[in-house]
Structures are given as C-alpha cells and as structure tokens.
Amino acid sequence: MKSRLPVIVGFGGYNAAGRSSFHHGFRRTVLESMDTAARQETLAGLAVMMKRVRVVDGAYQSEDGQPLSLADIDQRFAEEILASTLVRRIEKQHLDVDAAHWQKSLGVAASAEAPLSFVSSRKQLPEPLPANWSVEPLNATDVRVTLHDHCEFKVDSYRALPVKSAGQLPTGFEPSELYNARFHPRGLAMTVVGVTDALRSIGIDWQRIVQSVAPDEVAVFAGSIMSQLDENGFGGLMQSRLKGGRVTAKQLALGLNTMPADFINAYVLGSVGTTGSVTGACATFLYNLQKGIEQIASGKARVAIVGNSEAPINQECIDGYGAMGALATEDGLRQIEGKTGSTSEEVDFRRASRPFGENCGFTLAEACQFVVLMDDELALELGADIHGAVPDVFINADGFKKSISAPGPGNYLTVAKAVASAVQLLGVEAVRERSFVHAHGSSTPANRVTESEILDRVASAFAIEQWPVTAVKAFVGHSLATASGDQVISALGSFKYGIIPGIKTIDQVADDVHQQHLSIANVDRQRAPENLDVCFINSKGFGGNNASALVLAPHVVERMLRKRHGEAAFTTYLARREQTRTAAQAYDAQALRGQLDIIYNFGNDLIDDTAIEIGTEQISIPGFSQPLVFKQDDRYADMLD
Template sequence: MKALPLIVGFGGINAAGRVSMHHSYRRLVQDALDETRMAATWQDLSTLMGTTNRQAILDGTLIRRIEAASHFDPSAIPNQNKANLSNANGFNFELKRRQLPDPLPAGWTVVGESAGQVQIRVDGDMPVLVPGSFASKVSSAGSLPTGFDPSSYYNAAHHPRGLQLAVYGASDAIQSMGMDWSSVLERVRPDQVSVYAGSAYSQLDQAGLRGLYQSPMTGSRITSKMLPLSLPEMSADFVNSYIINSVGNTGTNVGACATFLYNLRQGMADIQSGQCRVAIVGNSEAPIVPEIIEGFRVMGALAEDDQLRQLDGSDIADNRRACRPFSANAGFTIAESSQFVVLMDDALALECGATVFGSVGEVFVNADANKKSISSPGVGNYVTMAKATALARAILGDAGLARTFVMAHGTGTPQNRVTESHIFNEVAKTFGIQHWPISAIKAYLGHSQAPAGGDSLTAALGVWAEGLIPGIKTIDHIADDVHRSNLDILMDHKAVGDQGEGMDGALINAKGFGGNNASALVLSPNKTLELLRQRHGQNALDGWQGRNEGIAAAQADYDRRTRENGLKVIYSFGQAVMDETDVSMNREQLTLSQFATPIDLPQHNPYLD
C-alpha cells in the first residue's frame, strides 16, 4: 500500500490573521461564533496587530482599502512622466562632479568647474523625467492585518517581504506540530525530508525584482541580494538553510494561481513513494505593489473602484466587498499570504503521536489543451475535478461523497462565476450529488496568487474544528448566469456539526493563468482515523492516542505563548554550518556531522532488481 500523507501541522498568515490553530479561519466565521469560542482568536489578533480595540481589529483585517503605512497610498502613487525641455538659448546648470554622467549625453558641454561643482551647457532640447503621482483605479486588497510587520520578527535586513512572510509562515507551521523539529529528525534519515515552497511571481518589491530593474533608472544602486533573493524557489531555500537544517528533497513547482496545490502534490507524491517521510509544503506571495496591481488591471482582471461603485449604484467604492464570487462582480482582488502545511507518512505520525488534522487523498493536475487565449479557462479543470470527485467516491462511497464540500477557486470575475460553476454543476450531476456546498473564501481574503490553494486548504481544516463552512458574505444574490441546479452556493455559513462531523472530505480547487488546473481531495480527521484503523489496527491507534496527549498539550502551550507574546520565529543564520570536513562516506553510506543517522547510498539497479 502507498503511504498515506497526513496533515500534522499548518501555519502562516493572511488577511484574516495567523493560520495555525485555526485562528485565521475563525476570523472568517466570527459572526457565527460566541465570545468563548472567539476569545483566543481575538487575543491572537490583538497581539499581532498591537491593539485591543475590537473595532480596529475588525477594520484592520480581511479585504479593505490599501493602507499607506504597510504598502502605498493608492491615491498618490509616485511615477515619472517623460518631457522634453525646449529653450531657444539652450540650458545652463550646475551638477556635483560625482553626479556628472560619463560619457556626457549628446549636446552637453562642461564649461566650467569650481569647488566640486561643474557648470554644464546644453544646446538644443533636453529630454527629462518629471516626478509626479497618479491615483490608482484599484484601491482594494487583501492586506495582512494592520500593524503586522514580518520584518520585526527576525533580522530581516534587505529581505523581500515575500521571504519575510515565508520565514513567519514556515516557523508557525513547524511549531504548530507540538514537537521539536530535532525530535522529528531523530526518527528519519536526513534525506527523508522534502521541502517544496516558493512563489509564482518571485519577489517583486523594492528589495527584490522591483529594485533590481528600477534602480538603474532611478539613480539607485543594485544590491548583491536583489537578484538571488528573487529566485522563485528561495522560500524553500530559506526553510532548508535557516529553519530546519535540511539536506533532503527540495524545490518548487510553479503553476500560477494553482502553485500551492502543485507543491502539495509533489510533497504528497514523495511520501506516497517513500522518497520522504516528512514534507513541508507552502507558498508565500507579497504582490501588493503598484506595478503588479496595474499590470493585472490593464488585463481587465481586477475589480476597479468605478466598477464597484456602478455595481452598488453608489458614489463610494465598497472596498470590503470588492470580491464577490458567483454574484454580480467585476474582477478579483489581489492579496498577500503565506501558507505552509507539514505532511507525514501515516506510520511515522502514529509513532510520533502527531495530531491528525486530516489527510491528502490526492492532488490532480491537468492542462487545458488548445485554447484561444493563454489566460482564458479551458477543459483541464473538468478533468481534475472529475478525478478528485471519483476518488472521493472510491474512498468514501456514495454516502460519504454526499458529505463533501468544495472550496472553490472563486476569484470574483464574471468569467470565473460561469465557467467554474459549470464545472462543479456538471460533476455534481454526473456523480449524483444534490446541493453540493460551495464556499469561496477569496470573498474575505482576496486572491493571494501562489498561496491561494493554501488559503482554501487551511480554511477547510477549520471546518473540522468549529463545524462551519464559510459562506460568501460579500454577496446578496447569485448571478443569473451561474450554473447551480445541483449546487448549494453558500451565501451564509453552513453548520455541519460541532466539529464538522457532517463532512467527510473537502475538494480544493485552483485554476491558474496559462491552463494550470489542480484539484485536491482532503479527508476529514475522522475519516483519516478510520483509514488508519483499517491500515494499522486498533492497537496501533490506541498507542497513538496515548502519545498524542502530550503533543496536544504542547500545541496548546505553543498557541498560548504565541497569543500572549507573538510568534517566536525560527531563524538560525550561520549556526551548525557544515563544510567538507563534516562529510564522511563509504560505498554504502554517507554521514554528516550534524545528523546522527547516516544516508544510505543506492546498492542495486532499480530497473532490473
């Protein structure tokens, strides 16, 4: 049998707050939870945001107007405009000697010099760039909670924001397991760990590619970190080098907005095949920068303020309701997020006593084939959703399949509401599903690009903690062109049992530019434990339960400390560094000084034995 990938930890941060222990999920459904069930989440957000004011916490989370303090002022974005200065008598001006271009531009002549200043004569016209500003037509985004600064959690000098979020997210996920990482490494070989993490758009702020390309044109200097720290897989590199000290499998898959599920598939496949026993999977994206917003806007992809005003017949753009999946809408809302999950094979998880938050049944990835536009949807998502649903039926049976729900890609664009609803509806009809619950949490969080599937996955895990499937509270009707004869597109939170026992599984859907489609089947904790009982027997499960008591207590303690004092990020720069003197080997094994267990070297021809 294949190893079963169990979800034993998860963490990160998005517009709703810290992800671990279901805090960001609870912020989504807070209007349906009483004060007792929300108390820990309010405390966590208070610490995260540096305020005890409840209204400030509510106003400073989820989709809202872009805040100048953390990003930029959308009403005054700096830019430069080309101009051509003309004067019949030419131009005379002074420059500091060190500011003098070399070689001189055409028409420039140095006519004098004194005290480090040079006098310049320009004959003819002079092209210049004139500083100015413009108001963005898009002012909404799924920004991280107001007051949260990822660079304040560790020595993050000159790190792009996306990498800062990766350090925070991976640290949260690893500590959420309730066991020291060193104790995990004691049970596995050093090469039995996989890390798949990255970004879809690289690092795009001033410390990354934005600075790399803009600096020569703005008179600034390119630094030694801008290029290397912008590589798409750098999130995985940071996790390996500074957080878990790993020499295992590593990399990232990039599939536009389906990237998280692509990486989840890679980690899952490594565990199923025995290539690894633990996989850390995640993505981090920080795309709330003016150039990216403008790039998406000119594609017609984002909801502009004027369009929101028209939808509401109002003089004011409702930033809070910028994203309206499956309703009258205008475009998606960009967001930032960091999402990480920790997977273990089932045998190791039972041995460790790890908490079981669920399991990954499978992730299916299929392309769109020939299409008219690279950005338009195609047929691939029919394939992924049909496969995921068929597998859910094979594992859960027809009755169990009826007890599943869908976390839609649900971007809030007019095209998505038609195409994705048609996919879901046709699949539901084919498999005899009536009133299939459909949730779309981008209504609250916005579209974080690469981590978007992670936003959906961790929210789905919350359903099995509090028993509520998040409704789409930003809409007041379903659009007429939405297909829904067999769907229940939730406009309000749906209660499914105290701890979600009414749902046996969730299907996570993601669609990306270029024809990148992915659909994942995630099984509930209860169904996962049933599978473990069938695979390992009741005695093994009883032993696991006893060991889990200590793990659960450690998780509760981690959560309490983090709520009270903030997250203690793991970042071990320059510690336990190994070089050639730390490596020893023979023909059978290779040993590293920092690891007690050696790495076995291949001894047989796998294509003949």
C-alpha cells in the same frame, strides 16, 4: 507495498485573517458563527498581533497599563480589529494608492533664438553628453548647461491608482520585526514566520522528528510565483540604475522565486533532504502539495513541508494585473454598486472580492501558508495530531489556447478525477452527502461562469445535488501562489468546527452562475463535523495551470488508520497524541500573547564537510542520528544481464 497515506500533522502561516495555526484565521472568517469564548480568544490574539494590546507577565494590558479581560478587548477593540483585517483599502505601509510615485516624461524645447540653460554639478552630467548640449565651466565643481534643441526629462510625479483594495496582513503586524531580518524581502520574512508557525503547531520538537527519519527523508517544496519584488529583492535590482542607485549583492539572490524553500532548509530546518519549488501560476500551492504527497506515498520522504509565500501588494503587480483588466478597480466597484459619479468613500472596499456574485475582478493579497505532512506510520509512531489527509492532487493543462489567460478544458479533468478518486476511496454516498467544494472563486466575471459550469456539470455527472460551494478569497483576497493554501487551511477549519463559510461579500449569486446542482450561500452553514468527510480544493491559473485536490477530514483518516494499523496500535497512538496536543496547545497559548518564538538559525550548527563519512552502503552526516542508507533500486533489474 501499500502506498503510505500523507497526513497533515501541522499547519500554519499568516494572511489577512491573521495567524492560521489552531484555526484562528478560519475563526476570523466565520466570527459571527463562533461562540463567545472562541470569538474573544481570536480577537485578543489579533489585538496583540496588531500592537493594540500588550502582554505583561502573561496578562493583557492596554497601552496605558490598564488590565484587560477578554471581554474588555472584545468591547474596546473589536470594531477596530474587524476593520483592520481581511480585504480592505490598501494601507500606506504598502503603498499610497492616492499618490503612487511614477516618472512623467517632460519634453523641453529650445532654439538658437531662445536657448535654455541651467547650472549643475559636473559629477551629475550624463555620459556621454547629448549632442545638443554645450557645457561651460563655472568653477571647479559646477557647470552651466545650455540646450540647443529638444530634450526630454523624467520628472517625479504622483497619481491615484485605479486599484485601491487588497488582502493585507493585519494592520500593525510586521513579520520582519520578529527576528533578525536584515535586508530580507517581505516574502522571505513571511516565509520564516509562517513556517515557524506551522512547525510549532505540530506539538513535537523538530529535532525529535529528524532523529526518527533518515537525513534524506525530509522534503521541502516552497516558493512564490511573483518572486520577491520589493526593494530588497528583484524590485530593487530592476529599479536601482533607473533611480540613480546601485545594485546590492543580495537583491538578485534574495529575489529568486525558489528562495522560500532555500530559506526554510538553510535557516529554519537545517535540512539536507529533497527540496524544490514547482510553479503553476495561481495553482502553485497545489503543485507543490502534489510533489509532497508523491514523495511520501512513494516512500522517498517521510516528512514534507509544503507551502508558499507571496507579497505582491506593490505598484508593479497592481499595474501588471491591472493592465490585463484582471483586478477590481474603484470605478468597477462603483459601477456594480450602482454608485456611478459618487465619491470614493462610498465604495465598499471591504467587499471588493465577490466570488460568484456581481463582480469586476480579483483582489490581490499577501499570505504565507504551510502544511507539514507525514506518512501515516510515522505519525502514529510519534503520536502526531492528524488534522486531515491529502490522498491526491490532480493537475491538467488546457491544450491549445487562443488566450494564455483564458480558462480551458483542463479544469474539467482535474475536478472530475478528484471526485472520482473520492468516490473510489469513500463511496458515492459520502461524496454526495458529506462533501463540499472550496472553489478557486477568483471574483472575476469570467471565473464565476466558467468555474461554476465545471462544478455544476461534474456534480450532475456524479448525481450530486446541492453541492455546497465556498470561496475563501471573499475574505482574504487572491494571494497568487499561496491561494490554494488559503483554501486548504480554511477547509481544515470547516472539518474542526463543522462550518462551511458563506460568501458574505455578495448580496446574491449572479444570474449567469451555473447552480442547478450547486449550493452557494452568503451565510455560514453549520454541519455536525462528522457530516463533513471530504473537501475538494479547486485552483486555476494563468497559462492553463489547473489543479484539484481532495482533503479528507480527520475522523475519516482515523477510521482508515484503525483499519490499516489495528485497534491496539491505534489505541497506543491515542495515548501518545495526548502529550502532543498538550505541547501544541501550550504554543498556541503563548502565541496568542505574542510569543511566537521564530526559528531563524543563521550560521548555527553548520555541517563540517570533512566529517562526512562515506561508505559503500551509506553516508553518515554530522548532526543527524540516522545514516543515509543507499536504497536498493530494482526498478530496471529486468533490463540488465
């Protein structure tokens, strides 16, 4: 049997550029290169997301009720919208970087000649009492405590953080406000709204898709690498006792890094299919993408939802990555801008992330990105709109390492294998003339040297000259698990519009970057969409987690499907696709006006276990039109009598 081709039939999510479906996030990153209609449409959508413009009876209005045209929104709000998206100074809704809370140790000394005393509630006394404390009852509730020796107290204090920039969701956009998100960590709220966006973008009702496949032919691979670290997840779990509070029943469960997949199955899809989450540090999205395409290519699944959600803009993550020297600090930015001794206002936090330029560390970001994959036969049968295909993802480790965070040789293997695979599939001319690279581009001094050398040497080996390289982290920052999802979805935008985004946060490429065979630009580059056949997605992660994928452009996929399925079948598919596109565009139109229709089914359509019918050939599950048929397994037949 020929391998099924995993095609992308839907994509969505949110990052610092806004909503991903229908390429709105991509359009924000290349807004200078968009025509007026596309620019104004994207700005209007962002204005609604940010609560700067409201929609009444389908029409845009200002907060005081005045009607607004798209041109009005552009004129009145463009500057504010641009300043409140992409990488920027961390906003107080996340963290007050000028006055971050911490506990300072305060040593207090007492002696027999000069004891120290204070009055406290009896209920607040520590258990057991320190040996150098004496307690005198004052009344039924209060006591006087006398210290006879040294004692250390923890005192609330506030300090400025050295890191002050991040890739935040657009100002004013709060995922938890869009559905009944009681006690959900931010990363899980982002999961629910992000995967809804991806599912709505398909243009085919989810129940129709489910009815077309067996119950176990849907797979979900999603997670995060930092778990859920805010108050409603592991953050609250770890801090509650130290803060004098209690652990809740939900903090541990909701904090798990696999919970995004669990939420998607239980509250969005109602799926009983394959599920899981593969963690590979900053290459995690591609690790999960590999699982999805393997499930589809092997025939184990016909539909796969792949993605990640990460919400790391908190003091703990900033402290942790900052202690490693990995993040761009205010002082570091000041130094590379030549502003030593100047005030913080002169530091351009908008340009904190500078892949392949003079840089000083990466910029943390929050994001949720999801893609919906189908096998090519099902996509044609349902009339799904195909935005690209992912034939393979290659993953390799680094071998022996002295430093767990240092780069290693594994990425040479993944990039070279991805290029070789594309050459076999499309031919060497397509790779040399019509491919581009979405680099990991983390914006660290080490990455700009090591990754550029890898790309340059691979380009040399395959005789690729002036290989276009871009890096989306320049715009949206580094979203950790979701980072390569940001890259994949940006690549789909390039296929749609023929634009390779320039790395516009750099003035020029750094002197130590290897670029004999590479083309790294700080301006957008326009190509005819048919002249972009394949994009290579490269991702590197701490610990030796390297992954590279090849994503095929939709016009290439269409050519492949015509050959595989025949002209007649493809013509029939094109007719079905028109209906799909009409439905998808209807969702986009309402989403631009703030009607996101979040899918969150808490406690709905529960499966009655007693109604499951178990036979020797299949299982029938209530709510699913097709039975789960036990597949014939002949893999080990030659080993049996």
